[in-house]
Amino acid sequence: GGHSATSDGGYFVRPVLFDRVEHNMRIAQEEIFGPVVGVLRARNLDDAIALANATGYGLAAGIVTNDLSRAMAFARAVDAGVVKINQSTTGVVPHAPFGGFRQSSANTFKEQGDAAIEFYTRTKTVYLTHEGAP
Secondary structure, three states: OOOEOOOOOOOOEOOEEEOOOOOOOHHHHOOOOOOEEEOOOOOOHHHHHHHHOOOOEEOEEEEOOOOHHHHHHHHHHOOOOEEEEOOOOOOOOOOOOEOOEEOOOOOOOOEOOOHHHHHOOOOOOOOOOOOOOO
16 A cells, blocks of 8 residues: 555545554544555553544544444434444535544534534624614
8 A cells, every 4th residue: 555556646545444542642532534444453442432532533434333232322422523333434424514623623613514504604793873763
């Protein structure tokens, strides 16, 4: 991985997988914008939640499981703005609010869905005294 995916001079790179990533490594603390995946190993659900919350960011998190109670426990405990269960953490839908927690957001808005109305609306209050007013 990490090598050019084409021989014609294009700017494409082959995917890279980093195994045995530790939570304090830079790749576990920052988003890599490219075809890169870092794999952190968790001993159990509580450890997985702790690892997910051990970063300053909280845009999206996901869990793959057939155990609904574990999935819901993860969704409640993980500090992320979007939680996907048995789905990819990429992509959004226009009718659902989207935004992160902590350093993944200003923590003041959620784009899309009904929350978008508030996000994209500016409110102005005007006070006026006019002598001719009834």
